[in-house]
Amino acid sequence: MTAPTIAVDKLRMLPAVPLGRIFRVELRKMVDTRAGRWLLIAIGVLTAAAVVLFLFFAPPEELHLSNFAGVALTPQGFLLPVLGILLMTSEWAQRTGLVTFTLEPNRGRVVVAKTLGALLVGVVAVALLLAVAGVGNLLGAALQDGVGGWDTGGGRAFVYVLILQVSAIIQGLAFGMLLMNSAAAIVCYFVIPIGFNIVFSTVPALKGVAPWIDLGTAQEPLFEFGKVMSGTEWAQLAVTSLIWVGLLYLLGFVRLLRSELRSA
Amino acid sequence: MIKIDGLTKRYGAHAVVESVTFTVKPGIVTGFVGPNGAGKSTTMRMACGLTRPSAGHATVLGLPYAEIPNPGTQVGVLLDASAQHPGRSGREVLSLSAMLMGLDGHRVDEMLDLVGLPAAAARRRVGTYSLGMRQRLGIANALIGHPRVLILDEPANGLDPAGINWMRRLLREFAERGGTALLSSHLLREVEVIADELVVIDRGRIVAQGSKTELLRGAGTVAQAADMESLAAALKAAELSYSGDPRSEGFIVDAEPLVVGEAAASSGVVLAELRGADGGGLEELFLRLTAEDTRDEVLS
Numbered sequence: 001m002t003a004p005t006i007a008v009d010k011l012r013m014l015p016a017v018p019l020g021r022i023f024r025v026e027l028r029k030m031v032d033t034r035a036g037r038w039l040l041i042a043i044g045v046l047t048a049a050a051v052v053l054f055l056f057f058a059p060p061e062e063l064h065l066s067n068f069a070g071v072a073l074t075p076q077g078f079l080l081p082v083l084g085i086l087l088m089t090s091e092w093a094q095r096t097g098l099v100t101f102t103l104e105p106n107r108g109r110v111v112v113a114k115t116l117g118a119l120l121v122g123v124v125a126v127a128l129l130l131a132v133a134g135v136g137n138l139l140g141a142a143l144q145d146g147v148g149g150w151d152t153g154g155g156r157a158f159v160y161v162l163i164l165q166v167s168a169i170i171q172g173l174a175f176g177m178l179l180m181n182s183a184a185a186i187v188c189y190f191v192i193p194i195g196f197n198i199v200f201s202t203v204p205a206l207k208g209v210a211p212w213i214d215l216g217t218a219q220e221p222l223f224e225f226g227k228v229m230s231g232t233e234w235a236q237l238a239v240t241s242l243i244w245v246g247l248l249y250l251l252g253f254v255r256l257l258r259s260e261l262r263s264a
Numbered sequence: 265m266i267k268i269d270g271l272t273k274r275y276g277a278h279a280v281v282e283s284v285t286f287t288v289k290p291g292i293v294t295g296f297v298g299p300n301g302a303g304k305s306t307t308m309r310m311a312c313g314l315t316r317p318s319a320g321h322a323t324v325l326g327l328p329y330a331e332i333p334n335p336g337t338q339v340g341v342l343l344d345a346s347a348q349h350p351g352r353s354g355r356e357v358l359s360l361s362a363m364l365m366g367l368d369g370h371r372v373d374e375m376l377d378l379v380g381l382p383a384a385a386a387r388r389r390v391g392t393y394s395l396g397m398r399q400r401l402g403i404a405n406a407l408i409g410h411p412r413v414l415i416l417d418e419p420a421n422g423l424d425p426a427g428i429n430w431m432r433r434l435l436r437e438f439a440e441r442g443g444t445a446l447l448s449s450h451l452l453r454e455v456e457v458i459a460d461e462l463v464v465i466d467r468g469r470i471v472a473q474g475s476k477t478e479l480l481r482g483a484g485t486v487a488q489a490a491d492m493e494s495l496a497a498a499l500k501a502a503e504l505s506y507s508g509d510p511r512s513e514g515f516i517v518d519a520e521p522l523v524v525g526e527a528a529a530s531s532g533v534v535l536a537e538l539r540g541a542d543g544g545g546l547e548e549l550f551l552r553l554t555a556e557d558t559r560d561e562v563l564s
Contacts, residue, residue: 011327102339
């Protein structure tokens with residue numbers, strides 16, 4: 001039993017919860033529910049399934065590493081942001097935030113821990129993606145007379161994949177924080193970019209500025225793994241990412257710090 | 265020690281909690297009681313730094329809650345037993361808290377034992393738990409970090425009479441070791457069994473506070489007037505302290521009926537009722553508060 005009273009000065013000097021511990025707790029919260037486990041399993045299984053399907057159904061001349069990586073990118077691109085969204089919204093939807101934020105009242109540290117956790121999962125997912133794509137490429141050459149090229153554009157492909165997945169995760173976290181409701185956040189995450197893309201690709205007056213405003217347009221070069229992006233393309237990617245990833249995340253962060261947690 | 269000092273919470277123009285002030289002392293169990301929607305939960309959330317007060321402040325162990333390092337090891341909090349991820353097992357909920365606070369894993373088993381959650385139940389998902397089991401889990405979660413202070417919102421809700429008795433013993437032992445315990449309830453009966461001191465809240469304001477024996481003794485006088493505002497003024501003029509609100513149907517005055525009658529007469533207030541508060545002043549007050557709220561609900 002802890003002594004019943006404590007001097008304020010002594011209390012103030014006690015160690016805070018280290019960030020590493022919050023990080024480990026948040027990682028564990030991703031896998032300790034059925035929903036969380038299945039989401040991670042789905043990311044792994046769909047990544048592999050996409051590669052397998054491509055292996056058997058794509059023409060041999062297309063069976064090379066960057067194409068394998070490209071098909072594995074899609075299911076991950078859908079599910080990783082959902083992971084980010086749920087990581088944030090579950091604190092509100094299930095109201096577990098009442099416990100989370102009483103055990104660590106500094107909400108910013110919890111958000112940092114969650115973000116690092118989601119990024120770790122993202123990096124592991126990208127590593128898995130590349131490994132599966134590599135195995136697919138070997139099998140493609142062995143079984144399907146695939147061309148089996150290993151060109152990654154001097155490692156550019158890795159960087160592009162990483163940029164795409166990390167942006168998607170952070171955007172997911174941002175939508176989660178902004179809306180604090182799983183269904184709304186997931187719908188907005190997928191619908192808003194589509195809406196923007198339609199507007200910018202159909203309205204003639206906007207087409208010219210699209211790569212400076214629409215993230216989807218600016219990210220297009222990233223999907224061509226071999227491509228060397230021009231300085232303008234990098235600048236466009238930086239500007240749109242700053243708006244759609246950075247700013248959105250910042251707004252979500254502020255909203256989360258300020259919002260009130262209600263009990264029943 | 266918990267100090268609540270002038271806490272106010274407004275949503276727009278509507279004040280849910282208005283200038284609430286009280287102190288929760290170590291070594292005793294303090295009950296925070298009032299009808300549903302009286303402002304208990306909001307006050308407790310403000311004390312735990314989850315809701316920003318519109319005015320006033322609160323400290324726990326001398327510091328604002330948010331400034332307490334590793335607060336789970338100092339203050340045990342249960343604000344809503346149902347606020348758990350339904351897909352997580354009971355044991356996992358406690359393991360996460362233990363991990364965050366940097367506690368030994370065996371604390372989890374100790375706590376499961378203490379609150380009487382069998383190992384098989386602890387492995388099940390919280391979604392399958394009854395409210396009583398969630399309360400036990402929530403109390404385990406509050407106690408796991410060896411706290412000096414406990415803040416429990418409606419912890420007896422969903423417990424059977426044996427469970428309430430268990431909680432009484434648990435909190436009594438906690439207080440006897442010098443701990444500070446605050447628990448809320450909308451049922452006076454529940455708190456009466458568990459608490460030593462009572463703080464009564466209604467419509468965001470404290471309407472009575474003191475030791476249980478003092479409040480339940482029912483010393484004083486029930487006084488009612490056609491014009492409650494002038495009665496309030498008359499009592500103030502005579503320097504008589506009273507509880508109750510001018511909107512309610514009667515005051516409980518800390519004085520003999522004769523003294524109250526004289527005070528009313530000297531201000532020319534017409535009394536509609538004047539009698540000794542025989543047995544259970546608090547109970548009458550509480551019944552009236554609850555009855556008013558029920559009436560409000562019927563009218564609205």
